[in-house]
Amino acid sequence: MVRRTLLSFALSFVALPALADLVVLQYHHVSDSTPSSTSTSVSLFDAQMDMIADLKLEVVPLQAGTEQALARAEADGGNDEPNQLAITFDDAYDSVYATAAPILSSMDYPYTVFVNTEAVGRHGYMTWEQLAELEQRDGVTIANHSADHGHLARKPGETAEQWNSRIDRSLDAAQATLAEKLGTEAPLFAYPYGEFDAALEAKLAERDWYGYGQQSGPIGESSSATRLPRFPMANAYGQLNGLPDKLQSKAFPVSAEELPDGVMTNNPPVLTFALPSSMKASRLTCFASGQGRIDINVEDGEVRVQAPDA
Template structure:
């Protein structure tokens, strides 16, 4: 509905050049030195990241507006950045919010409603969320009610998964209406995992949905599987972040992107490249392996496959291609192995419940 791209190799509406630059979305959880390392960004690094965005002359924009402009850009669309926070952790209110309010930078908080209802340790309260929601800088998004994986578990039928997905989305929406008077059309998948059934549920609601696979949003991006760059301590160091902030969306028709749910391990990814691209310049990576092969199958089509099976539940292939200005096109394919155990929500036992 939001994306109109069709790869036409000579003249592609997917091609994202200087006049139709992308939206780079940064994804955060905690802004703290005292929370789980894998999902935390230190306050000092967070300030440095915002300073780098400013130094590069990039504008931080409202997520929905920026996404819409990236998917269907005006005649001239500058490179833009959006800031997002998953789960509604308390450090977003106590640490990130004062910094962003002072700088007058917009951001989005995706709310896991059951955790707020339970007054779980480490999460915001409804009072704090209500204060944020009243600011013109803040957008509230849906992050499901129960924060469960939206991929079928072994033995779960399509009907059962469909009912579970519908319940998770609708229950959160109803709670946000009751608590905040809002019915958001922005949604983030828990753990960045999505299935065709989850995407269909989002599409039927006319929502925009965001994953955790890296890359910018461009004209070819799927509105039900929009990429974001994780910006935690592990991924948000300034040298690498600069490359990400200046990256452009790699032209790739969304209908050609494979399902995230793997049927073989490691999975194969067939990717069509625009006319004139040199396969030798395409660089693809897999976690734990570094660079992986991209083998030409036929003119303009490559097969990308890791050397080894993924040991965990989630993985991804990240691919880049150099631009003439020294920056990169960037595209990521997320993978989920449903045979591996689901992740349990992080608990912060040292913090008392309210």
């Protein structure tokens, strides 16, 4: 079994040039009665939406916001616009239809629902009729979350032929079902469990799809179209005391092309990047999951970070 290490960076951005990045929020259930680890309580969801309004941040459709954020890499210099936001839901749970959708409609906020198509109509999930109703509303996008919500990275012992067949079926069957049932073929894909590797990213690139994970951070000029970050907003991660920093954070100014693969072959991995001229090494902090704060080494303008343990 491949073990993964999460590295979390914090950067004070006061001295950096302002960029209008895209912050994507990720939800599952919006409910007081579903598992807390994947749920946002109704009162917290309400308060989060109110905070977005109070901060006067623009909520935009996911695809348009993503394309605009990535296109800023081609612009000359930064701009000082505030962040844009996009709201997403994974799995098409029925609480999204019953609870979240009316709140978002009242605030005129667009949003995207990622659907694992084989679960539609099961207990706790939306029906095709409900999804069709949502899809007809202004600002609502229904998109692909695979057919079966399986672990899509190649499994130990799985041949390349077996993996290719399994992945092509899961990606394309779901897209075909969404087109048949709802008439929608949005080029947007949310990785089940937030898991991806280079081979899976290549599958999305072949299809010209955007790929969204569950790693935290905003989308900006340094992001890659097939490994786009989102901030999980379940109860443990979406509390109001830390939410303003997430909503107004800036993309880490390191190209996604320089980051390790999503599935680690060397654990713990080494992260290296050139220190941007706008950034001081003294303002970097790094944490590894379960290991607390870890050391950052800087030599000749290159930053090197490695967790002490896997």
